[in-house]
Amino acid sequence: MKMDQRKYFRKKLLFWHKTINNRQLPWKGEKDVYRIWLSEIILQQTRAEQGLKYYERFLKKYPTIGKLANAPLEEVYKLWEGLGYYNRCRNLHATARKIVFELDGVFPQTFESILDLKGIGPYTAAAISSFAYDLPYAVVDGNVFRVLSRFFGISTPTDTVKGKREFQYLAQECLDIKKSSVYNQAIMDFGATVCKPDVPLCNSCLLKEKCVAFNEDIIDELPLKEKRTKLRSRWFVFYIIKQGNKFAIQKREEKDVWANLYQFPNTECKNEKEWQRQIKNNTSAWLNSNNLEIIYRSISARAFRQQLSHQTIFARAVLAETKTFGEKNLQWEWKTINEIRKLPFPKIINDLLKEETAELFMLNDATVKQNT
Numbered sequence: 448m449k450m451d452q453r454k455y456f457r458k459k460l461l462f463w464h465k466t467i468n469n470r471q472l473p474w475k476g477e478k479d480v481y482r483i484w485l486s487e488i489i490l491q492q493t494r495a496e497q498g499l500k501y502y503e504r505f506l507k508k509y510p511t512i513g514k515l516a517n518a519p520l521e522e523v524y525k526l527w528e529g530l531g532y533y534n535r536c537r538n539l540h541a542t543a544r545k546i547v548f549e550l551d552g553v554f555p556q557t558f559e560s561i562l563d564l565k566g567i568g569p570y571t572a573a574a575i576s577s578f579a580y581d582l583p584y585a586v587v588d589g590n591v592f593r594v595l596s597r598f599f600g601i602s603t604p605t606d607t608v609k610g611k612r613e614f615q616y617l618a619q620e621c622l623d624i625k626k627s628s629v630y631n632q633a634i635m636d637f638g639a640t641v642c643k644p645d646v647p648l649c650n651s652c653l654l655k656e657k658c659v660a661f662n663e664d665i666i667d668e669l670p671l672k673e674k675r676t677k678l679r680s681r682w683f684v685f686y687i688i689k690q691g692n693k694f695a696i697q698k699r700e701e702k703d704v705w706a707n708l709y710q711f712p713n714t715e716c717k718n719e720k721e722w723q724r725q726i727k728n729n730t731s732a733w734l735n736s737n738n739l740e741i742i743y744r745s746i747s748a749r750a751f752r753q754q755l756s757h758q759t760i761f762a763r764a765v766l767a768e769t770k771t772f773g774e775k776n777l778q779w780e781w782k783t784i785n786e787i788r789k790l791p792f793p794k795i796i797n798d799l800l801k802e803e804t805a806e807l808f809m810l811n812d813a814t815v816k817q818n819t
């Protein structure tokens with residue numbers, strides 16, 4: 448690869464950024480490190496358009512890192528609700544607390560010390576270092592992999608150690624070290640708006656003259672990945688159980704999706720067939736096995752679905768009213784709907800709540816025993 452091509456790439460990219468790029472995002476050009484860090488954590492695994500409202504919501508509630516550090520974790524989770532990848536939220540809160548209570552409120556100012564913080568990998572450390580402090584570190588994310596692999600015609604898979612090293616090296620060589628924040632913003636915006644994944648705007652692209660993928664007609668083949676992400680389906684039955692004006696909920700365990708969020712008691716089935724069978728035959732038995740004295744039971748008319756990055760979740764809800772709290776269920780907490788609304792839940796459970804609980808509220812003590 449000739450150095451000329453790197454120079455051409457840098458020059459054209461910065462020219463495009465200066466004259467054509469009009470992508471508007473509230474964190475662009477930001478120099479406040481708290482705001483930069485917050486936006487970068489929100490944008491990990493999230494499209495800018497989706498992250499925007501969360502960024503604004505967080506800044507409104509926690510305008511300073513001190514406010515975030517002093518907020519209860521559950522409240523922060525609630526604000527994060529719907530954004531997914533909840534580890535980010537837990538790390539955000541832990542890092543805020545570390546900076547405020549252990550580092551006198553001063554955000555680290557070197558690449559290495561930023562990289563040491565929880566929830567921050569090389570990409571985020573490079574973004575914060577360059578945007579906040581103009582340090583010469585090139586960002587490499589999905590957009591950058593795509594732009595570099597197409598323009599320079601590199602077919603090394605981006606998800607291999609070799610590929611990561613090669614692209615990181617190239618990205619660093621292309622970086623304008625005197626304008627690292629401008630350059631990094633330019634390449635990310637270029638990937639998001641011109642060299643897009645499915646329909647890149649090659650015909651109007653300022654870089655097409657020397658773009659290998661364009662000139663060799665291999666745009667659809669790049670970037671390459673070695674492993675395909677395996678998608679997995681999961682099948683749940685959630686039990687929305689009411690006793691008086693309270694509902695049974697429980698906290699989700701660590702090391703699975705939605706760690707630390709709340710949920711209704713549930714069973715997970717091995718496959719769709721078992722799920723259908725359980726809904727048809729076994730929900731009463733499950734309720735009875737939990738020592739609940741059921742006076743009403745019904746099943747949601749439809750299945751609910753939530754798409755996560757590597758999993759598709761399917762759920763049906765069983766609504767039940769009981770005379771007793773049951774005896775065995777120490778891990779269950781009984782909460783009113785107003786208390787529940789303050790707690791963080793996965794999106795699929797909020798969908799269930801919205802659509803199904805009205806039916807339970809219509810019940811009263813005189814409920815006739817049905818379907819049990």
Ligand code: SF4
Nearest residue numbers: 642649652655658661
């Ligand atoms: S010509 Fe097409 S593939 Fe090449 S950099 Fe421009 S948009 Fe990307």
